[in-house]
Amino acid sequence: MPYDPSAFPAFAVSVDLVVLTVRRHSLCALAVRRGESPFKGRWALPGGFVRPDEDLAVAAARELAEETGLLAHDPTLPVPPNAAHLEQLATYGDPKRDPRMRVVSVAHLALAPDLPAPRAGGDAHSVRWAPVESLLDREGAFGRDGDLAAPLAFDHARILADGVERARSKIEYSSLATAFCPQEFTVGELRRVYEAVWGVALDPRNFHRKVTGTPGFLVPTGGTTTRQGGRPAQLFRAGGATLLNPPMLRPEV
């Protein structure tokens, strides 16, 4: 029996990306400047429409690659050089979230190491990393279109806030913070990731004891580096463990 799709309301489905990285000791998100109405000239999260025969995760990985050149990382495979963590975040479907039409957006969260260059994607629009506070602390008081301090387009401030909160809580009980680091990194670099994401200062000695004492979190590569200045530090790679038990504790307040 043939089926009549017109019996059900039609929606457009898009994926939006919260791509986070740590740059210069602060948590940054990828933002693109919109070249078209609505919200023309305003900053927004990267994203796009899902294709007719494309799974949601595939669409998100495609958008991520288009914007950053990063590959989505399948956790079952060894980590390729240019890999980012990618996971589904949440879905936003307020009927009025897009003034053009009914769009349901499946937001995804990507965590990437600091990239050599914030390369613009295939499209010619501008792309940049911006500290998440600067993207979120926008009252709209100066919100003329095109103003760099205008709020993010659509409901993207909400999506970004949800993504940041997911990242903040997830590095507590998983080894996901290593997704912000290059393949080889030091304990100090990992600590600065936690400090940037949580916005707190951590005790280097207790942090060192905790991460080196958690089985499977870090594996030493044998090398050392002195790129941070001071005494040379051991280099590590991410170990096989994905869940930290007991978790890293985020300091109060």
Next chain:
Amino acid sequence: MPYDPSAFPAFAVSVDLVVLTVRRHSLCALAVRRGESPFKGRWALPGGFVRPDEDLAVAAARELAEETGLLAHDPTLPVPPNAAHLEQLATYGDPKRDPRMRVVSVAHLALAPDLPAPRAGGDAHSVRWAPVESLLDREGAFGRDGDLAAPLAFDHARILADGVERARSKIEYSSLATAFCPQEFTVGELRRVYEAVWGVALDPRNFHRKVTGTPGFLVPTGGTTTRQGGRPAQLFRAGGATLLNPPMLRPEV
């Protein structure tokens, strides 16, 4: 400038519900029997299409009320008598997940106290509570259509498994387990909720110490009850705290 929606692929968007409760010391989920093709006669999760001007959370709350009579619980308001916890779970959009057409389903998770009657919804189809293991442990070896032991329709086994895992982990660090209890409950009843959801036995003495010692988790109502047999137990209501810090620890293995 008018906008042409036909420029983008059209999707149907539905909400599916993982409704969990604890009955007779085991974790159960709500299942409905499908009256139509595809998967006619098979068990499935309750759900339905999102209406053209309906937010996703509203659609989920509407489906929940239709199937169970439960109201979704806005956490900012005092808990009404027939309230359930409702939250978004994840979104499933495999192009082949529904043989009829491209359907993206936004799954939601609802936690409800044990209901007086598993009342059938407005539709005349049959509805029942089933232990989650019995819904998930179906190899499909006996999977003729209509067979009670056939796997769940569509990708609903996956959705149910994800919902159960979300509930299992979320009661660790939040006070959500109280959503499985009536408005007034004893420490022992709350402990049996944890035991049913996790499938483990907990030490009654350590559990009592933990939950009564966590500020804001439980507030005594002053009453006592003996409905479980044995010594009368104090009655509590859920306190204002939503996050448990430190969390309840799920026993190893």
Next chain:
DNA sequence: CCTGATTATCGTCAGGCAGACGACTATGAT
């Protein structure tokens, strides 16, 4: 009434882990 079964509640103790912080090490800069 007495006994046992059942459930609730309080207490004790040892081990593990986290926070605070002292001490020492190995590099580069001046």
Next chain:
DNA sequence: ATCATAGTCGTCTGCCTGACGATAATCAGG
């Protein structure tokens, strides 16, 4: 050589958890 910087190892104390003993208050049945 000295200093600044960062990394690494230890120590101590307090809190929390798991294991488990002991007591309290009810009900069922003899």
